[in-house]
Amino acid sequence: MGDRSVGDRLKDFEEVDCGLTPQEAIEEAGRCLQCKKPGCVDGCPVNIDIPAFIALIAQGKFLEAAASIRQQNLLPAICGRVCPQETQCEALCILGKKEAPIRIGQLERFAADQERAKGLTIPARKALTGKRVAVIGSGPAGIVAAGELAKCGHSVVMYESLHAPGGVLTYGIPSFRLPKDVVKAEIDLILAMGVDLRLNHLVGRTVSYEELDSFDAIFLGTGAGLPYFMGIPGENLSGVYSANEFLTRVNLMHAERFPEYDTPVARMN
Incomplete structure (x- = not known):
């Protein structure tokens, strides 16, 4: 290749x-x-x-x-x-x-x-079961779970805390390795199966735990969104990024296209 x-x-x-x-x-x-x-x-x-x-x-x-x-x-x-x-x-x-x-x-x-x-073909769905499932997180696990549940005829609501779906597929893997239009097309196919995606919804804050009681089942696919720090001197200084923040800035917030997007990463001269 x-x-x-x-x-x-x-x-x-x-x-x-x-x-x-x-x-x-x-x-x-x-x-x-x-x-x-x-x-x-x-x-x-x-x-x-x-x-x-x-x-x-x-x-x-x-x-x-x-x-x-x-x-x-x-x-x-x-x-x-x-x-x-x-x-x-x-x-x-x-x-x-x-x-x-x-x-x-x-x-x-x-x-x-x-x-x-x-042109992608929407996979066939079984007859509606009347069951409702909440999928928390729209990363790889959440996307696949939502799609498989939809294929089985269940109604699925997928909650995502960020303003774009995909989890690590969107903010963790650079476009030169995994183009964002490829990720979008795969997710759009899942949504076309009837999955209800709700962005900017942080379960526990935007969405209360009580609101989830109406679902017959809940799938947790919260991923690896929090960084782990090494506890070394200087890791909190300006210009030092965790891997999570760096990847999110470059991928989800388009730091590579500064100044078109005002989300730069620090650069050493």
């Missing part, structure tokens, strides 16, 4: 990897042995039928491949970019014993990107 040139990458925060071309994806998928006992599936935390979607890519059926992935994973464009496939599914690829394993993550990303370019 090709990368953008260093000269171009120095000028912006756009994605570094260019992704596979259709021909490259078909050729890579054609390397798959279609094992009868695929170890790659055992290495996938959500048990995607990896040989199935790779076989569809090899046949040029890109949208069908994306649909196959979404049966088990509602965030394929995100996971294809940031999941540690090299220690999970790809680590158990039989081909990896003698040559390079199948580039499963890049093929997942390719299928998802092809689907997004053509």
Whole structure:
């Protein structure tokens, strides 16, 4: 998979990897042995039928491949970019014993990107159950939980304390690694399934605990929003940032686009 040139990458925060071309994806998928006992599936935390979607890519059926992935994973464009496939599914690829394993993550990303370019299809929902679930936090855990619950026919309200959804996907991972339009498209698909997203809602303050009593179930996906400090001299000085604050300023508050956005980070001369 090709990368953008260093000269171009120095000028912006756009994605570094260019992704596979259709021909490259078909050729890579054609390397798959279609094992009868695929170890790659055992290495996938959500048990995607990896040989199935790779076989569809090899046949040029890109949208069908994306649909196959979404049966088990509602965030394929995100996971294809940031999941540690090299220690999970790809680590158990039989081909990896003698040559390079199948580039499963890049093929997942390719299928998802092809689907997004053509227009995402809203997953089917079961009949409404009448059950209501509150999902607290719109990070990866909250998004997936909300989507799976919606697929089951439950009514879902997702509360987010910040002004944008996504959690670490939005404020923690830089755009050159995970573009924000990719995150937005995946979240928009979840919302299109009927999930009610409420931004700027901090449970316990904006939303009282008593208000949550009306729900049949509550899912807590509050993530890792608070930093841990080392307790060393000078860590509270001006210009010293926790990793959380630095990443939030750059990603969610667009510090990389100062002075267009008035949220700079301190720079050493």
